[in-house]
Amino acid sequence: MSARTFVKTNPFAFPDRSGFRLGLLLVGLLLNTSFVTGQERSPLNEDGKMIDFERDIRPIFMARCYACHNEDDAKADFRIDDPDTVLGYIEPEDAEASTMFYDYMLSEDPDMMMPPPSKGGPLTPAELAMVRVWINEGADWPEGVTLSLQPEASDTEVIAESIPADAGPRSLFDRVWSFQGFLHPATVHFPVALFLVGGFFVVLSWKWPALGTQIPLACLLIGALTAVASTAMGWSFAVEEGYGSWTKVDFDNEVFWHRWSGVIVTVLSVVFALIALRSIRHQDSSGKVWKGGLLVLALLVGLVGHQGGELSYGADFYPKAFRILFGTEGEVADASAELPVEGEADDVAADDADSTES
Incomplete structure (x- = not known):
């Protein structure tokens, strides 16, 4: 086949040398343009890092952590919106040594996993x-970058968007069990009030014996039933809110002590209720036992209820109320502002010493 014949039959062949050179020039221009574009685009940000906190990490913290660990609702006293708190659980440049990542985000224990399974955990591989x-790049949290919900967004929407699509539907039992747990904040007030009122009437019976049987007995029996119900609801509610199941043992966790002290009160209330029924039936001397037990229950349920209030509203809830009553809230705030934070006292003393030497 001649060269002329090849050119006619091959659409990619150039008819002469000038056309061939023109083709080479166009290919060179295209390659040069692609090379320049590749140089301008980079996987690293201006600080030379692959991960940008505001672009990559902030959306994860907002969607997966913020609803349960914010300023108004900081479960386990952990706030994801406070850089100092978060960085206190992180070892920069060492993810495996970082408590927040290795012990919580990578945990296979559902009681330790964050976010918990009930909140869509674990995090996706990405x-x-x-x-x-x-x-590993240093856990850089730029100053001025904050975590907060958009005005039109809600905690429920944020959590709903974060739950993986393949989480799977719950069984009917799981749904009913989780639903009844949300009644715990309302139901728990019944045993608290009933045991306190029953104990009060036991004390009144020391002066007026006629008040020492029917009312305290009714309070004890109804209080025991509602204590059983509210305790069961509390266990469900704790799991649903990410506090862990009954198998979680943490002696430094206030929730652990609250749930087990509630169980103790419930068990004692059932025991004293059975003693009271036996006493009424047989008219024996065990009446003093259940009445004394009711006084103990009134004391214990008051302590457990107070602890539950602190978990819900913070340890400063009642002290703040009294400061408002006596008009000393501003004075306490000013005094606390003047006190150095723990660990800063030595720095202040050192600075004073340096200035003195100067």
């Missing part, structure tokens, strides 16, 4: 990878 790289 989210875990970004958090890991962010920590």
Whole structure:
């Protein structure tokens, strides 16, 4: 086949040398343009890091952590919107040594996993990878970058968007069990009030014996039933809110002591209720036992209820109320503002010493 014949039959062949050179020039221009574009685009940000906190990490913290660990509702006293708190659980440049990542985000224990399974946990592999790289690159949290909900968004919407699509539907029993748990904040007031009122009438019976049987007995029996119900609801509610199941043992956790002290009160109330029924039936001397037990229950349920209030509203809830009553709230705030934070006292003393030497 001649060269002329090849050119006619091959659409990619150039008819002469000038056309061939023109083709080479166009290919060179295209390659040069692609090379320049590749140089301008980079996987690293201006600080030379792959992960940008505001672009990559902030959305994860907002969607997966913020609803349960914010300023108004900081479960386990952990706030994801406070850089100092978060960085206190992180070892920059070492994700495996970082408590927040290794002990919680990577945990296979449903009581330790964050976010918990009931909140859509664990994080997806992509989210875990970004958090890991962010920590290994130094866990940089730029100053001025904050976590907060948009005005039109709600905690429920944020959590709903964060739950993986393949989480799967719950069984009917699981749904009913979780539903009744949300009644705990309302139901728990019944045994608290009933045991306190029953104990009060036991004390009144020391002066007026006629008040020492029917009312305290009714309060004890109804209080025991509602204590059983509210305790069961409390266990469900704790799991649903991410506090862990009954198998979670943490002696430093206030929720652990609250749930087990509630169980103790419930068991004692059932025991004293049975003693009271036996006493009424047989008219024996065990009446003093259940009445004394009711006084003990009134004391214990008051302590457990107070602890539950602190978990819900903070330890400063009642002290703040009294400061408002006596008009001393501003004075306490000013005094606390003047006190150095723990660990800063030595720094202040050192600075004073340096200035003195100067």
